[in-house]
Amino acid sequence: MIIVPIFFAVLAAFVAGNIALLAFYRKRAQFALNNALIMFFVAALSYIYARGYFSVYFGFISLNPFSVLFMLIFSIGLLLANMLYYSFADDYCELAMLGSISLIGMYTVAGSTSMVTVFLGLELVSMPMVFSVLLAKRSLEAAAKLFIMASVSIALFSFAMALAYGGSGSLALSTNSYSSLLLFAVVLFIAALGFETSVFPFNVLIPDVYEGAPAYLTGTMGGINKTAGFIALVQILILVFITYRSAFIAVAVLAVLTMFYGNIAALMQKNMKRLLAYSSISQAGYILIGIATYTAGGISGALFQVFAHMFIFIGMLAIIAWLESSNRTDIKDLVGLGSENRFAAFALSLFMLSLIGLPFTTGFIGKLLIFLSAAGSGLLWLAVLGIINSIISVYYYARPMIAIYSHSSHHKKASMPVYAAMVVAICLVITLVFGIYPQPVINLVTGAAAHLFM
């Protein structure tokens, strides 16, 4: 039991240490501290999960199979993001400090016990990201847009909380009886979280932000922040509004719109980051299908897909960040990557194939689970629309893949920075290993979903 207080003490020290180290600008030292402590968190969380130290701590943070699993996933995600910052960013020290603050936010979202903590957690995740984007000199526009999105999201979320409190007299994450005031609240919650999770029509700024921000931050935004948004959405919809069936119909409709918007807009993109932004929007649509089923099976499928998407996205953006450092972000700039760096070319194609749903990758398993559970809970039409969408996506993923493996006249070997290559390798291994042997992850997400439905 002693591990839990130690865990929180080290977490506080982690943030404090990062802030203190910022004064000295020792990039190496800060990197070492970050890696070491995040690895400690990973180890501690695995230990907590394995021993089952589940209960509510300090009255506001709940450790349970759901929250610990996602704390673990967030920690690994931040570890990868941290390596990317170290390889590519000029302002590593600031980014690491902001990242350490957002880690608190992620833990809060995952382990929240009331709507207020979800809110606080989300702000702790999204506000540091606004400042991180602002640090990169050329990304003012993206930062401004991200800020607009975050503030609208805050406004809607607080209004939704006010309505929820007015309707039920409680902000706890527990099932509520039906009232029309709460029905309005659930719509606002979906809208507010729609910004974080890039759901149509709240996502119109997302491609601009993803394109304008440096690629290493895009990876964090699309990988980790979006995951945090989904965790919040799942908790609020399932824990509070499970009896509001019409809210889930709205989610199903939004899923269809989001998939079609993402996939169709992606068809004509010329910039890799923009294409990936749209592809990540369409992935959000598939995840919403799983949520729309409001069954444990569907939610575990959605959580699996969230897991799969996070690592695939970070892995892809690691490669794009490397290309971006030599100003190559258009699809046509990918020509010849196959002969320049065989590893990066293979990994990028495999990530895209996994997003299409190639068997033996995590993307396939996630989609299969989602579509099957949708059909099993009477939403066959949703599953079929999802399948049609995953076929549309073949067209836009095919273009970069053809570019990667087409012949170019210059055969200059180029290698990625070592930590970035490590990030890609880790994401690739996760995508392949858990695509071939998915049972461990399925057990984890099934346990997490079962906890939500307890």
Place this chain on the structure above:
Amino acid sequence: MLALFIIIPLLIALLGVAVLPDSYSKAIALAGSVAGLAMLPFVQSGTYTMPWFSSAGFLFGITTSVGVLNIILLVMILSIAPLVLLYSFGFMDTQSQQRRFYIEMLAFEAAMVLFAVSGNFITMFIAWEFLSLTSYLLIGFWSDHSRANRAARKAITIVFLGDVAILSAIIIIAVAFHSLEFSSVLAAMPLHPQAALAAAVLLAFAALTKSAQFPFQEWLTDAMEGPAPVSAFLHSTTMVKAGVFLIIILLPLFEATGIAAVLSVVSLVTVAIATANALKERHVKKIIAYSTIQELGLMIFAVSSGAVLAGVFLFFAQSFYKALLFFSSGAMMKATGKEDITEISGLRKNNVLYIATLFGVLSIMGFVPFDGFFANSMLGSAFSANLLYYIILNAFGILTSFYMFRWLLFTSKKENSPDTGIMYTALPRSMVLSAMALGVAALLASFVVPYFSAISPALPYSYLASAYSFSVDGIVVIAAAAIGMAAGYIALRKNIAIKSAALNALLYNKWIFNRFYEYSAAFVCGIGDGAEFLEQKISSFYRGIAMSVYDSAGFIRKVSYGSINLYVLTLATAVVIAVVLIYFVT
């Protein structure tokens, strides 16, 4: 034991080609495929399941099932693959492309083997998906030719339509039957007639797309843009037969739901269209491609009208001579640099290649010692009770032998220039030898006929049993072939152009089929264009806002009456619509 061990040497070879230097690519690929063939005797028949993962009480397993049908397909794949790779030694002479070519070929072969042994829907779908992907890569192999890219896109559009169908069928089956094993789904079929019907329709759709049947036939002739070894391996002997194989192994499902009758009509229409086009076509490889579509149609027709054994034998026998004809077309194109049969000449300059090609043509026409004869006469015997079908089949036999003999006469006429002769004699030996090997195989495949009659009781499908016996049908087949041959000779001598209103009506009304693809492509791209336009508007609109943010003097002014209002208005509208929607639904 899972029958997946055949794939292992292929995957090892694939890794070897990927990692080792370019100069080893050929040898490793060939060694891998020969090792795959060597694994064949160790395959045990029976069904084995390996649990893969389970979720929400549903177990997904990798199941392999080996019966006689699977062995037939495995023999075809594993024996033709080494010959195709050997042929490629000579054909693919550009060093820089070899690594990619052999990787893709080995990946394809592995996927095909997985398909051949798959015993449940999920395994079959995985193989099906990898087949689509590798065939896309191989059709578009010469990616700097725009026609090759277009053909690859068309092929993948149609084949992926099939993938949508098959995945939807799997989901329906999993939900209704709580199992994805072929055997248990076939056994439980009467319990869920509606689900079975839906699944049968979707699976038949998928099979028709993969096997290039009406109305999806056109991708196969376009796929001839790929290299000749690819045409010989994927588009005549293995991948296109995946659809036929699916129909054969799930035949009880198609028969019980009445889809088999639909399939027999559709396939007969395909046979007619393909034959008409073969008569008019002049592209040396496309004629063979049309004849492949025709034969695939005949297989599906035979199988779905109850002549399963004849269909299966055609399925087996056709592989050897069809691959051979693609080998010789590739050799002709390489030697002469031409594609039009009226311009190609001088095949007789290379005696070995000429004899091999002759074997292939005689076999497809249905002359006696070759396997094509046995396939055709089995087909005739099976339909001898139905006079209409009997006449139709033999009429197609006459037409086939007509256009195939013409094909041979055109390509083997005296060479136009002495260079052509030199090019023919200088053809790489590996190409000529592998063609000859297939010619011999087309001869040897005839000896399998007695076994085909003997194996039937071992099959799970009892109605497969119908022994072959030499009868008057064989004589009719030879007579049809001879008539077609004579007609082909006379037509060429007298230079008679084929003009017939009935024939023209059957020709690919290019304007219908091509327009169909163009419109669907334009539709998708049009939506894309529209989305891009909309997105530019939206983004310029936000760029305006962002610029105004930097413009500190105008900041408050612009925000207070500028576009942010509109932005918030959009959001508010979305929220209001959602609320209204929810009220209505509730």
